[in-house]
Amino acid sequence: MDSYTHYLLLFFLASLYLHTSNLCFCLGDELPSSVNSCIEEERRALLSFKKDVTDPSGRLSSWVGHECCRWRGISCNNRTGRAAKLDLRNTYTSHREYEQSCLGGKLNPSLLGLKHLAYLDLSSNCFQEIPNFFGQLTSLRYLNLSRLSSSFLGGEIPSSLGNLSNLNYLDLSWNLLFGGKNLNWLSHLSSLKYLNLGSVDLSSTGVSWLQDVNMLPSLLELYLSRCQIQNLSLSLPSINFTSLLVLDMSGNEIKSSFIPKWIFNLTSLKKLDLSSNSFSGSFPDEFASLTSLEHLDLEEIGLHGQLPKFIGNLCKLKFLSLGANKFDGGIHEFLSGFSNCSFKIMESLDLSHNDFNGAIPKSLGQLSQLVSLDLRGNSWEGTLTEAHFINLTSLESLLMTTNQPEGIIFNFANYEWIPPFKLREIEMDNCRVGPGFPVWLQSQTELTFLALTNAGISGGIPEEWLFKTSSYITILDLSENNISGKLPFRFNFPNVEFIELSHNRFNGPLQLLSTNMPVLQALTLSYNYLNGTIPSSICSIQSLNRLSLGNNQLSGKFPQEWGLWSNIESLDVSNNNLSGNIPTSMGIPTSLEILNMENNHFSGEIPSALQNCSSFNRLYLGGNKFTGSIPFWIGSLVPFLNVLQLRSNLLSGHIPEHLCNLPYLHILDLGHNNFSGTIPKCLINLTSLVHATSAWPILPGHASTTVTLKGRELEYGQNSIRYLTIIDLSSNNLLGEIPEEISSLLVLGTLNLSMNQLSGTIPSKIGNLQLLETLDLSQNQLSGQIPQSLSSLTFLSHLNLSHNNLIGRIPTGNQLQTLDNSSYEGNPLLCGFPLSTKCHEDGDDKPHAEENKDHEDNDEKIGLYTSVVLGFIIGFWSVCGTLIMNKSWRYAYFQFFDNIKDKVALAIALKVARYQRKV
Numbered sequence: 001m002d003s004y005t006h007y008l009l010l011f012f013l014a015s016l017y018l019h020t021s022n023l024c025f026c027l028g029d030e031l032p033s034s035v036n037s038c039i040e041e042e043r044r045a046l047l048s049f050k051k052d053v054t055d056p057s058g059r060l061s062s063w064v065g066h067e068c069c070r071w072r073g074i075s076c077n078n079r080t081g082r083a084a085k086l087d088l089r090n091t092y093t094s095h096r097e098y099e100q101s102c103l104g105g106k107l108n109p110s111l112l113g114l115k116h117l118a119y120l121d122l123s124s125n126c127f128q129e130i131p132n133f134f135g136q137l138t139s140l141r142y143l144n145l146s147r148l149s150s151s152f153l154g155g156e157i158p159s160s161l162g163n164l165s166n167l168n169y170l171d172l173s174w175n176l177l178f179g180g181k182n183l184n185w186l187s188h189l190s191s192l193k194y195l196n197l198g199s200v201d202l203s204s205t206g207v208s209w210l211q212d213v214n215m216l217p218s219l220l221e222l223y224l225s226r227c228q229i230q231n232l233s234l235s236l237p238s239i240n241f242t243s244l245l246v247l248d249m250s251g252n253e254i255k256s257s258f259i260p261k262w263i264f265n266l267t268s269l270k271k272l273d274l275s276s277n278s279f280s281g282s283f284p285d286e287f288a289s290l291t292s293l294e295h296l297d298l299e300e301i302g303l304h305g306q307l308p309k310f311i312g313n314l315c316k317l318k319f320l321s322l323g324a325n326k327f328d329g330g331i332h333e334f335l336s337g338f339s340n341c342s343f344k345i346m347e348s349l350d351l352s353h354n355d356f357n358g359a360i361p362k363s364l365g366q367l368s369q370l371v372s373l374d375l376r377g378n379s380w381e382g383t384l385t386e387a388h389f390i391n392l393t394s395l396e397s398l399l400m401t402t403n404q405p406e407g408i409i410f411n412f413a414n415y416e417w418i419p420p421f422k423l424r425e426i427e428m429d430n431c432r433v434g435p436g437f438p439v440w441l442q443s444q445t446e447l448t449f450l451a452l453t454n455a456g457i458s459g460g461i462p463e464e465w466l467f468k469t470s471s472y473i474t475i476l477d478l479s480e481n482n483i484s485g486k487l488p489f490r491f492n493f494p495n496v497e498f499i500e501l502s503h504n505r506f507n508g509p510l511q512l513l514s515t516n517m518p519v520l521q522a523l524t525l526s527y528n529y530l531n532g533t534i535p536s537s538i539c540s541i542q543s544l545n546r547l548s549l550g551n552n553q554l555s556g557k558f559p560q561e562w563g564l565w566s567n568i569e570s571l572d573v574s575n576n577n578l579s580g581n582i583p584t585s586m587g588i589p590t591s592l593e594i595l596n597m598e599n600n601h602f603s604g605e606i607p608s609a610l611q612n613c614s615s616f617n618r619l620y621l622g623g624n625k626f627t628g629s630i631p632f633w634i635g636s637l638v639p640f641l642n643v644l645q646l647r648s649n650l651l652s653g654h655i656p657e658h659l660c661n662l663p664y665l666h667i668l669d670l671g672h673n674n675f676s677g678t679i680p681k682c683l684i685n686l687t688s689l690v691h692a693t694s695a696w697p698i699l700p701g702h703a704s705t706t707v708t709l710k711g712r713e714l715e716y717g718q719n720s721i722r723y724l725t726i727i728d729l730s731s732n733n734l735l736g737e738i739p740e741e742i743s744s745l746l747v748l749g750t751l752n753l754s755m756n757q758l759s760g761t762i763p764s765k766i767g768n769l770q771l772l773e774t775l776d777l778s779q780n781q782l783s784g785q786i787p788q789s790l791s792s793l794t795f796l797s798h799l800n801l802s803h804n805n806l807i808g809r810i811p812t813g814n815q816l817q818t819l820d821n822s823s824y825e826g827n828p829l830l831c832g833f834p835l836s837t838k839c840h841e842d843g844d845d846k847p848h849a850e851e852n853k854d855h856e857d858n859d860e861k862i863g864l865y866t867s868v869v870l871g872f873i874i875g876f877w878s879v880c881g882t883l884i885m886n887k888s889w890r891y892a893y894f895q896f897f898d899n900i901k902d903k904v905a906l907a908i909a910l911k912v913a914r915y916q917r918k919v
């Protein structure tokens with residue numbers, strides 16, 4: 001992961017953490033309160049402190065005059081008049097706000113003048129280091145240095161903190177500090193009740209950190225999340241911190257075949273979080289001893305097997321997450337356990353992304369306090385009835401998807417039934433909710449997150465319902481249904497950020513008022529029956545980031561107002577009937593990264609205005625009537641292109657050498673044009689086709705990763721990367737030889753040079769292209785023998801050398817044995833398997849005169865294959881970003897990040913992280 005995504009990742013987790021933690025500060029009865037006076041010596045100390053602090057938003061502006069106890073952030077003891085509390089925590093709601101209001105600069109040792117300072121909170125600011133002198137603030141009982149810097153501190157924890165023997169609370173989280181060889185300093189803090197070392201790197205302490213923590217008998221809350229802990233002592237002679245209430249070891253790198261037994265001796269535990277580690281085995285019986293547990297998070301820790309009934313006996317559980325494990329079987333047993341509890345107080349249950357199957361039992365409905373239920377990503381089947389929901393009066397979040405083909409069927413005996421809950425989030429995929437929008441769904445009018453995909457819903461969206469709901473919605477995803485009628489955009493969606501209505505039957509014009517959706521970032525309307533022109537009003541949605549209108553029946557020209565957009569990054573209008581030139585205004589939003597105008601009737605030259613889009617990433621202009629040559633700016637001014645797809649146009653001229661200045665290019669498709677001249681030798685400079693790793697520049701720095709696409713996990717490893725590396729120059733007027741340099745494009749997956757006038761021999765080192773799957777050199781004038789090295793291409797599944805002047809014996813071995821004679825036909829002087837023409841046994845490799853009779857044409861197949869691959873790639877990129885986002889991440893973090901790009905990058909980063917951990 002590069003540092004940017006790393007940073008995003010941590011920031012996101014931080015924000016979640018802020019959302020979920022609720023702590024109480026119990027400083028005893030001597031809590032300072034404001035008095036008006038001020039001790040002069042302390043006033044001067046504070047002013048010296050202020051002098052060195054940068055304060056862009058003026059948070060310390062009240063620090064003037066003599067009454068320092070009334071200054072913002074300061075509280076004095078009401079008996080002694082001494083400063084007892086300094087609270088300079090930066091409170092913020094967005095990343096931008098964080099940076100605007102953080103205090104920075106130097107932490108002046110004048111603070112030591114506050115001899116009675118008991119409480120110091122400098123969290124969430126922009127300071128540079130934890131100064132050594134903090135170890136002399138010996139009156140401190142509360143010290144919060146969480147996220148002291150906006151860019152992470154790094155460096156080692158000053159061991160002088162070990163002198164703060166009165167400390168009750170110590171929070172050093174979110175600084176990426178280094179824990180050093182040991183935490184001996186910690187063992188001196190014997191009064192510590194609360195310790196948060198989240199994201200401190202403890203990997204060098206081995207198992208010794210636990211010994212040091214074990215010296216803290218008063219400890220109640222211990223947070224060691226993301227500390228890169230690899231080892232956990234599996235046994236301890238005795239435990240000092242038996243009163244522990246909270247243990248958070250989430251996101252470490254612990255690999256162990258079982259959960260250490262000592263954890264089960266912590267019988268007072270109320271909260272245990274072991275999520276995102278690698279244990280294995282089934283759900284441990286020992287959990288039965290942790291009867292005080294209220295919050296148990298075992299997400300993604302590698303457990304499997306059936307869920308035991310005794311979990312239900314943990315009657316105090318309010319929060320249970322077992323997501324992303326490999327639990328299987330039904331959940332009937334597990335739920336029946338809860339019938340022993342006199343009060344059922346479970347509020348949040350997460351069983352998502354396991355291998356559970358069968359029906360969802362009615363007994364789920366007994367968990368009457370449920371607020372959040374996540375059952376996504378399992379193999380559920382069967383029906384859901386009123387009984388499942390009738391007691392769930394508090395439910396706010398209902399997330400349910402299944403990968404069974406039959407889906408989950410909503411079967412309410414009473415169609416008019418209205419459930420007792422008011423949902424805020426609903427996500428369902430492959431759940432038969434339709435036909436139509438049922439009454440129970442229409443009774444939900446406070447939805448912020450509405451995602452009902454592949455739900456069998458037909459008919460129009462009920463207007464009255466949408467009218468009530470639209471003002472709450474931030475995410476709307478109704479893709480893959482049969483919804484018909486006009487688009488629902490006459491309503492006000494003041495909060496909507498994301499709309500996905502693809503694969504439905506919406507028809508009529510694309511009408512929308514930009515003022516109705518002022519914060520919309522992503523709009524996907526592809527695969528509908530929209531017609532008419534693209535309204536210029538769409539260009540007034542300033543926040544728009546991604547727009548997908550592909551596969552409709554839109555016609556007319558592209559709106560000239562295009563230049564109004566300032567944030568647009570991705571635009572897809574492919575497969576419509578649009579015409580006219582590309583407006584020159586299109587180069588104005590320089591933010592554009594992806595432009596897909598494939599398969600329309602656009603004409604004219606590719607305008608030079610696009611050269612302003614210096615971050616262009618993927619350009620698909622194929623299947624239009626563009627004329628002229630490949631413009632100079634491609635490769636000169638726009639260096640980051642990954643995909644250049646110009647196939648099936650009327651383009652002409654040479655293939656210019658400046659194309660070779662595209663180090664990230666991995667799809668070059670110029671087929672079916674009128675290009676002439678020779679194939680440039682400089683193709684060897686396309687480094688993404690030479691090295692595997694750079695062929696994947698979109699995802700953060702990794703050649704293999706997983707991406708969620710329409711609910712499925714697709715894995716792109718080293719082996720499948722070849723699908724994404726294509727050179728197609730077919731059906732042009734290219735002359736001359738195939739440059740030998742082409743055999744240096746080691747990660748090429750598809751090479752199609754068919755239907756040109758190429759002559760000379762097939763490059764002898766073609767066998768170097770070890771990832772080649774498709775090789776089509778048919779219908780040229782190639783001569784000489786087929787190089788023996790071709791037989792070393794083990795992935796080759798489509799080979800077409802037909803209709804050339806090749807001679808001699810066809811090489812044998814590996815994949816070549818599986819190909820049929822259509823690969824070679826139309827070369828009268830070829831001989832040997834699979835052709836029926838036998839070679840002379842005398843070794844001169846001349847064929848018998850017998851004519852090869854098989855004239856089956858293979859071009860169509862190859863063409864189809866290529867377009868399938870291309871279609872796949874295009875489709876993949878146009879949906880993946882948006883879906884990653886809406887399928888897996890909740891609105892909590894949507895509120896936090898400023899734009900979709902960050903969200904997508906983050907979601908991918910998280911996926912990558914998760915995948916890497918699994919490997």
Ligand SMILES: *[C@@H]1O[C@H](CO)[C@@H](O)[C@H](O)[C@H]1NC(C)=O
Nearest residue numbers: 029030031032033077078079
């Ligand atoms: C001083 O503060 C304590 C705790 O806040 C409070 O109980 C007490 O009444 C205060 N004393 C005076 C004189 O204000």
Ligand SMILES: *[C@@H]1O[C@H](CO)[C@@H](O)[C@H](O)[C@H]1NC(C)=O
Nearest residue numbers: 023089123124144146169171
């Ligand atoms: C420290 O401050 C952060 C906010 O900056 C807060 O989330 C955290 O709970 C605080 N820690 C303690 C122990 O109060």
Ligand SMILES: *[C@@H]1O[C@H](CO)[C@@H](O)[C@H](O)[C@H]1NC(C)=O
Nearest residue numbers: 190214215216217238239240
């Ligand atoms: C428990 O804590 C005490 C004092 O804090 C210490 O002396 C003792 O060694 C600790 N026991 C273990 C097993 O670490």
Ligand SMILES: *[C@@H]1O[C@H](CO)[C@@H](O)[C@H](O)[C@H]1NC(C)=O
Nearest residue numbers: 235236237238239262264265
């Ligand atoms: C844990 O509890 C068991 C049973 O109560 C006891 O035998 C064992 O010594 C305890 N282990 C530790 C490390 O305290």
Ligand SMILES: *[C@@H]1O[C@H](CO)[C@@H](O)[C@H](O)[C@H]1NC(C)=O
Nearest residue numbers: 362363365366387388390391
């Ligand atoms: C719903 O609650 C009622 C009253 O508490 C109870 O009788 C009924 O069994 C519950 N239904 C389900 C499905 O748990």
Ligand SMILES: *[C@@H]1O[C@H](CO)[C@@H](O)[C@H](O)[C@H]1NC(C)=O
Nearest residue numbers: 507508509529530531532533
């Ligand atoms: C759009 O399609 C409808 C039928 O669905 C048709 O009546 C209408 O004339 C079309 N409009 C345009 C501009 O093509």
Ligand SMILES: *[C@@H]1O[C@H](CO)[C@@H](O)[C@H](O)[C@H]1NC(C)=O
Nearest residue numbers: 657658659660661682684685
């Ligand atoms: C290809 O790269 C080489 C070495 O980096 C450079 O000298 C050459 O000019 C490049 N050729 C083209 C056409 O960009």
